[in-house]
Amino acid sequence: MTEKPTMIAFQDVHKYYGDYHALRGITATIRAGEFFSLLGPSGCGKTTLLRTIAGFEGIDRGVVMIDGKDMAGVPANKRPTNMVFQSYAIFPHMSVAENVGFGLRRAGLSKADLAARVGEALEMVGLKGYGARAAHALSGGQRQRVALARALILKPKVLLLDEPLSALDKKMREHMQVELIRLQRQVGITFILVTHDQEEALVMSDRIAVMFEGEIAQLADPETLYRRPNSRTVANFIGTMNFLPATVTSEMGGRIEIEAAGFGAMALEAAQAPGAVTGGEVSVGFRPETLTVLFDGQSAGDRESMATIEEVVYFGDMTYYDVRLDGTQSPVRISMRNVFGRPVLDIGTRTRVGWSPGAMVLFR
Amino acid sequence: MKVNGFKLYAFCYLIFLYAPIILLPMFAFNDATVIAFPLTGFSTRWFEEMATQPTLHLAVKNSLFIAVTSAVLSTILGIFAARASTRYRFPFKAGIMGLIMLPLVLPEIIVAVSLLVVLLGLGVPLSLMTVILGHVLICTPFTIAILSSAFQSLDQSLEEAAYDLGETPASTFRLIILPLVMPGIISSLLISFTISLDEFIIAFFLAGTQPTLPVYIFSQFRFPQAVPVIMALGTILVCLSIVLLSIAEYFRRRGIARSGGKDTGGFL
Known part of the structure; x- marks a missing residue:
């Protein structure tokens, strides 16, 4: 197998919140088209790292590159990434279709084209025909799908997922894990998942970065991580x-x-x-x-x-x-x-x- | 039926609270000049008489102008303060917010007297503008209280989501934040309008020679023959207040329900 090209590169990324050193020299690369997970206990900096990719958090030192471009000074609305939020952040005053089509507002599409794109996106996440529903009347799993469709409709280079399954019950979560893997294969773009659930990370990811206290402790594929953890902390965290x-x-x-x-x-x-x-x-x-x-x-x-x-x-x-x-x-x-x-x-x-x-x- | 002590207390309490308000329309539609039982007959002449009093018209016009302007200004200030206090962290935040909210508990007479002293000291002539100044001061804490609950129930990731999907901070505010806090804004406008409309002390001290409605009503009580007209006016004001406050509360609740939050507090 040939090595896939690099999509995201972190070079010695540091982030401080006041005196608190949240990211302590992150250096890593995420390849194009891979399902990548940031795994760690709460407070390890995994969500912060994800938010530096999205552009919601600035960094104090180092470089974040997306698709070969330095992201310093590029605001979140100009980055080729889209995010699925932990709370889903579905706009409650809009219909499902308005939510999904929100990102295309500025694309200047005709009404028919917009409706077609929205329909396509809804079909992809298994919500065909839900467009006219009010967003606040959806179940947790449906909100999740709307959030996915809304993020994917812009065809981003990278999809960022911030603990997207943590609010679902166990059965729904397992179902959505499989759905997400299928979706990632279908669209072929880079997925970056933040999770504290080691099982979820092992099931879904091509590669996993295990983080503790603002540092990446080990970055490897699931099998290596499980069979050859490089420290006792990693070994204890996974299984x-x-x-x-x-x-x-x-x-x-x-x-x-x-x-x-x-x-x-x-x-x-x-x-x-x-x-x-x-x-x-x-x-x-x-x-x-x-x-x-x-x-x-x-x-x-x-x-x-x-x-x-x-x-x-x-x-x-x-x-x-x-x-x-x-x-x-x-x-x-x-x-x-x-x-x-x-x-x-x-x-x-x-x-x-x-x-x-x-x-x-x-x-x- | 067994009469429970607490029920009796609650009943007496409600009678004490609302009986005077119920008496208001009763005497407003009574055709005697003297405010006393027994009622002598139904009449709408006190309402008709209101139309013939130019000072009353001026007072209503002044009060409406003051109330609308104060409501708009204090709601705008309230939006800034509520947004800042719910979204941003800054030094001395608790102290600053405390100072802004202070007029809520400060005796109005103190606010009025100290404002009067300051304005006279600065040589500012008393006018409707000075009343507005005072009313904005006492209305703003209420608008902040209402708007904070609206801004608080707003999930911060909604903003980030809009930003992430390509919108600018300004268009995010217009497309996402404003529609979601709009019920709170309407409710804040209505409540500050109501507060300003029936405010007496500040208006009395700071209005100069211009009458406002509460000041006019107070002055009319010196003339016994004018009292039934005031009863009629009071009836209209009670109805107006109930309608406005109901609308305000309706919008506040709808706002919280729409952004998916739980009802925490409010005034009604």
Whole structure:
């Protein structure tokens, strides 16, 4: 696959609110046509960063480029971006069609052309025939669609989405996630989504920037982010990760040998150890589903350790076991899919646990 | 029916509050010159008599001019202040807003006397303009209170959305903000008009030789034969006030409903 051209480039972007340093040197590029997410807890600066693209927030230092042009001094109404607001910001005194066609007011279209464009946009978001309705009489999901149509009708280079799904209930949210992905593929423009929901980001995005305290902690595709987080904070924010103490015994040619409590000695690839690790206290991290509780007669694919089950949480399709590996202080969580005919083990059971060094990540 | 103490209290309270107002039209349509029971007969002659009094006409004209001008000026000032206080942060905001709202609780006699002293000190001749000045001062806090609730219920992202869709700040104000706060503006105009129209103290102190309606009414009470006419005039004013305040409240509520907010406060 050839690399897509750059649509948005941040170069050392800083933003202050009084004494508060909201953006601390953001440098990143967002490619044309990708579904990009800014993910982080509230107050991490993700919405601020989005608003610097839209032009609602000025920056104190650095450069924001859109499609190769420096955006310094370009006001929001002159930028090739459109935004879907968290509150949707549907104009309550207008009809659906007036809302959707609002951005075309200045295009000087004939009435028929305008109506055609509005109809097209409404059809695209699945609201065909809703044009005459009053905007304030719509449901949450419909408002969302009107906001999308209104932003997309101007054919922007970039669509900015500020937590667009957070006001919807769970079912509607999952439905709209799929709709948004479909829509993005259909129109092919760059979507930038701000969300605090890691699952939403993983499901929808081509690439994700995880932000903490005004900085991008990691920028990667969802799989890399999940399997190879580059810090404990990222690992904890996305999904669940277990940690056990470990020591580095040798480092040679990209292969790192460690001695981990409960697992013993193992060799890891350099990619599994983000940040050069030279001695000192490190920890080894692994996802709950990368360990397997081995039942009688089963054999491990790779390595095995002995453990005691300390807690069992039954979820129907899954069972979570908190097990303590022999020679460790605190339990680790293992998630097991419940297969027909396999019993749920009791607390206190001694069991074998299968694991693989390939699923481990080393953290400072 | 069991008479509950609180119900009795509420009933007496309402009688005390509204009985005088109900008496007003009763004597206005009574054909006796003396304001006393029993009523002697139905007549509209007091209303007809109003048409023959040039001072009354002048007073009505003056009062309408003062009320309309004060309402427009104080509403314009109210728009600026309400917009600034709901949208922007600036130093000493709480203090500044407090000072603007102060005339709401300041005794009017103090406002009137101090304005009189200042105006005389500056050598400004007393006229309708000086009354307007005083009325703008006491009406503006009311307009700010009404308009703040209108501006507050306005979602800030509506403005940003219009801006984002290519409009300029000026056209955004015209296309989005103004239509959405328009009910508040109408309500503010009507309420400040009503306040100014029946204001007595400031008008009495600052009007110079020009009569305004409340001052004229007060002066007429010295002549017993003029009292029934004043009753008739009072009847008209009561009806007018009720209509205006109802319209004002209707627009205020509609404004809040339209911008999707919840009703918080108001005067009625």
